[in-house]
Amino acid sequence: MATIKDVSKLAGVSVATVSRYLNKNGYVSKEAAETIAEVIEKLNYRPNNIARSLAGMKSATIGLMVPDILNPFFPELARSIEDAANGYGYTVMLCNTDNDSVKERKYIDTLLQKQVDGIIISSYTIKPEHLTGLQKQSIPVVLMDNVFSSDSVVSLTVENRRGGELAVQHLLAQGCSKIAHICGPLTITSSRERTAGFEDASRGTDWFTPSLIGYSDFTVKGGYSAMKELLALHPDLDGVFASNDLMAAGAMKALQETGRSIPSDVKVVGFDGIGLEMMNPELSTIAQPISELGKTAMDSLVGLIREESDIVTDQVFPVTLIKKQSTRKN
Structure with missing residues (x-):
């Protein structure tokens, strides 16, 4: 089995230079780095992380x-x-x-x-x-x-509060006149901040009321249940901002089951920007x-x-x- 000394000798550099290259710690010239990489591949060298750990070095x-x-x-x-x-x-x-x-x-x-x-x-x-x-x-x-x-x-x-504001502003710009919010767990900092952003952008409008905020758990099932409850309280809502994309997916399922067309009847925005291209329609979102x-x-x-x-x-x-x-x- 090849050792770091073997790599050093064949590459024509010091053991310290090879060590700096392996640990990405310290300067190694481009030419030396390329040579070391070639030698490592040629010798099939693998650092012994267990031995390094026992010697008091890093476990990597x-x-x-x-x-x-x-x-x-x-x-x-x-x-x-x-x-x-x-x-x-x-x-x-x-x-x-x-x-x-x-x-x-x-x-x-x-x-x-x-x-x-x-x-x-x-x-x-x-x-x-x-x-x-x-x-x-x-x-x-x-x-x-x-x-x-x-x-x-x-x-x-991330700018969670700003994201909540952006979501509401976008829904208003798209013609929404009564926007609900599905909040995540209030024990989570990011969830509280996104809800605060929703309130910042909604407060002062003629439609805002605290009962337009539903509470969920960052899951599809939670978003579905919260949306059903919000629809029972506010059947005339025409916009929804969910604090993550999974809850938005659940909300869209609930809306479609109750005969609401998206986006014709109700428009929906999520938060995170995860890959949910399979959703129909595709979800607008505040992307991290x-x-x-x-x-x-x-x-x-x-x-x-x-x-x-x-x-x-x-x-x-x-x-x-x-x-x-x-x-x-x-």
């Missing part, structure tokens, strides 16, 4: 915790994180918590036992003390889609920059692992209105 593994792998948003996010991790030479351990705080704690303990180099956490049940505990154990953490103002953990979020979020999360985690000093603690990304058939003007 990071943990990724998501709340619901059945929500297409999270596989897309995981894919972008994995792509970025692969570029750094890291392997990703995916943990699906099912929004279960007990399961979440077990995963954290497992990741610590596996000696991961860092953890990216997208969680609706994580507590500040859990993150503080990880930091006390010198485990770098990046938090996604959530933020704790009193915490120093790196967090990545999923690929950029994933890459930035991994870049930030690697910066923390390397103890770089210029890591931005809180980063907020813009959202974009994607217009599709579900809000087409009559």
Whole structure:
């Protein structure tokens, strides 16, 4: 089995240069990088991560915790994180918590036992003390889609409140005169912010009333049930903003079952921008920059692992209105 010394000798560079190339840490000239890559392929060299870990070096593994792998948003996010991790030479351990705080704690303990180099956490049940505990154990953490103002953990979020405003403004521009909102769980920061955006854009109109806000759980089934309840209260509504695309899909099913045509009778906007091209009509949505979020999360985690000093603690990304058939003007 080839060793790093074999690669160094055949490539005509130092062992330190090969190490910098493998760990993506430090300068390696383009010419040297190309030569090393050719030698690695020729020798079929594979770094022994177990030996590196036993020697007190990095495990080259990071943990990724998501709340619901059945929500297409999270596989897309995981894919972008994995792509970025692969570029750094890291392997990703995916943990699906099912929004279960007990399961979440077990995963954290497992990741610590596996000696991961860092953890990216997208969680609706994580507590500040859990993150503080990880930091006390010198485990770098990046938090996604959530933020704790009193915490120093790196967090990545999007303009959720602005997204809610954009959704309502678009529906109004398309001719809607009574808009309902399907809110996600109020325990989730992003959900509260999207609802606040809906209220910002709706307050002061002659049609707004709190009963136009229905509550759900970020699932298709939840969106379906919430839409049925809203229709019972407001059968004359002609616009809907759902706080994620899955709830929007459920809302559209409920609307169509009750004889409403989309977009002729009711126009619908979701949030996330996940790939739901199979929906008919195709869904207008407030899109998050999923690929950029994933890459930035991994870049930030690697910066923390390397103890770089210029890591931005809180980063907020813009959202974009994607217009599709579900809000087409009559």
